[in-house]
Amino acid sequence: MEEGRKINVGILGATGTVGQRFITLLSAHPWFVIHALGASPRSAGKPYASAVNWKQATPIPSAVKTVVVRECKPEHFADCAIIFSGLDADAAGDIEAAFRAAELAVFSNAKNYRRDPNVPLIVPLVNPGHLSIIPQQQALHSPPLSKGFIVTNANCSTTGIVIPLAALEKAFGPLELLLVTTMQAISGAGYPGVASLDIMDNIVPHIGGEEEKIEWETLKILGGVQEDDQGAKSFDMHANHPLRVSAACNRVPVIDGHTECVSVRFARRPPPSPQQVREALAAFTPDAKALGCPSAPRHTITVHEEPDRPQPRLDRYYQDGAGVSVGRVRQCPVLDIKFVVLSNNVSIGAATSSIINAELAVLKGVVAA
Ligand SMILES: NC(=O)C1=CN([C@@H]2O[C@H](COP(=O)(O)OP(=O)(O)OC[C@H]3O[C@@H](n4cnc5c(N)ncnc54)[C@H](OP(=O)(O)O)[C@@H]3O)[C@@H](O)[C@H]2O)C=CC1
Ligand SMILES: N[C@@H](CC(=O)OP(=O)(O)O)C(=O)O
Secondary structure (H helix, E strand, O other), rough: OOOOOOOOEEEOOOOOOHHHHHHHOOOOOOOOEEEEEEOOOOOOOOOOHHHHHOOOOOOHHHHHHOEOOOEOHHHHHHOOOOOEOOHHHHHHHHHHHHHHOOOEEEEEEEOOOOOOOOOOOOOOOHHHHHHHHHHHHHHHHHOOOOEEEEEEOOHHHHHHHHHHHHHHHHHHHHEEEEEEEEOOOHHOOOOOOOOOOOOOOOEEOOOOOOHHHHHHHEEEEEHHHEOOOOEEEEEEEOOOOOOOEEEEEOOOOOOOEEEEEEEEEEOOOOOOHHHHHHHHHHHHOHHHHOOOOOOOOOOOOEOOOOOOOEEEHHHHOOHHHOOOOEEEEOOOOOOEEEEEEEEOOHHHHHHHHHHHHHHHHOOOOOOOO
């Protein structure tokens, strides 16, 4: 990055739960400056402060209050080198494709392109190497692109677990079985989200499509990128070491922070002890940190020794929600090891991951800075 020069970024879905988090984080970013904001036709044409139903604990940054919200059309964002998308999935498919076709670099939170075989699904603290598929995505586009692409980040519950799982695979080799039960915050459903009469004094044991997303996305993220004899790249979905995943998802009356109970079995025997697992988790240093991404957390995985941590109310805002907290690491009498993970679904589960993905793309020269 050239000293003193900032990169113009645009935010689509700027009025939503994830969009507001983007605004809070990007308003103090050392490399990026918010240049344009987009939302639905209901919000377009209004100053941001009138269009948004602001729900953050800190005030709306003064630099964006009077910025007029635009319709999500690429021509309104032509001066942006990077586009962050917090769009509702119903709108994201067509809009993100149009932005890519207009040679804009799109970093999306929506689910629409996560399964595309040429779109990387990147949790930046885990698999930044998947950015290597982008030249193929651009070459296969009609017409071929030189600057436009889409990078997605994962479902928020998937993001929370793959970070400790990647640390375990790095230290102890491939996993072969994974069971996860989630307790997901209300903010995961956007605003206004789940009706209060459904969630207060209650647990809802179903989140549409969530279990399938965790079971599939985990394999794409923890797997590698393979290349055939003709140089064509594809995601291997962890195929060299098949990993079977079962997820059970629940909505609980917590505002922010997804808590997940995880049990794993390792392929290698004998498996590591709980103490070896604790040490490997605490020592995990992702490439994003080593490369110097400014939004990467200081501590990627905070390992708690107390028997009653992590807890969403106590741990979700540590490091601005950029890391994950793990606790209760212990032997599992059925598989090998079990533990609890807490991650901030709106930060590392959404906006923070997109921002670190963009930082990585700048550092690797994928986005022209
Ligand atoms: N909340 C979370 O924890 C996570 C969310 N995600 C994903 O991120 C995305 C955003 O989620 P979230 O912020 O919770 O959702 P919200 O419902 O809070 O916000 C949706 C945003 O999309 C905009 N929008 C809706 N329809 C259109 C349209 N037709 N054209 C342009 N803009 C439109 C809205 O604008 P307006 O205000 O004008 O209606 C709003 O800015 C979703 O795809 C979600 O699945 C991913 C991980 C975690
Ligand atoms: N479904 C998640 C949030 C979300 O929007 O996920 P996705 O981006 O995978 O649709 C939750 O409710 O907590």
